[in-house]
Amino acid sequence: MRLFTRLPDAELEVMKAIWEHETPVSTSQIKEYLEQARPWNISALQTLLNRLIARGFLSSEKHGKNRYYDVLIGQEEYLAQENRSFLRRVNGNSLTRMVASLYDSRSITDEDLEELAAFIEEKTGEGK
Helix, strand or coil: CCCCCCCCCHHHHHHHHHCCCCCCHHHHHHHHHHHHCCCCHHHHHHHHHHHHHHCCCEEEECCCCCCEEECCCCHHHHHHHHHHHHHHHCCCCHHHHHHHHHCCCCCEEEEEECCCCCCCHHHHHCCC
C-alpha cells in the first residue's frame, strides 16, 4: 500500500476534475471543467497543478503549446486511504460509532440506513 499526503481542499478540487476526465487532460480542459462551479485564475490553477506534480499525484508533458496531465494516484486509491484515516482519527476505527454519530446528528436518514443494511447484506452474502 502506497502512502501519500492528504490534499488541501483546493488541490482535491483540481484532482476531482482530473479524475472526471480521460487522461491525459490539458490545462484548458481542467479549467473549463472547474469553471462550471466558479471562475478560476489560470495562474492559480497552474500553481496547484505544479503542487500536485510535486506531491506525486500527477505527471505532465508538454505537446506544442499545451501541457497535459496524467494521473499517478487514482481516485479510488486516494479515497480508500482518506476514509481509513478519517475512520481511525475521528471515530477510533469504529464504523458503528461513525454511523451512530451521523444518525444521531440527523446527517443520514432511515432510508440511508436501509441502503447501508442492503449493501452489507449483499457484501457478506447474507442475502444469498
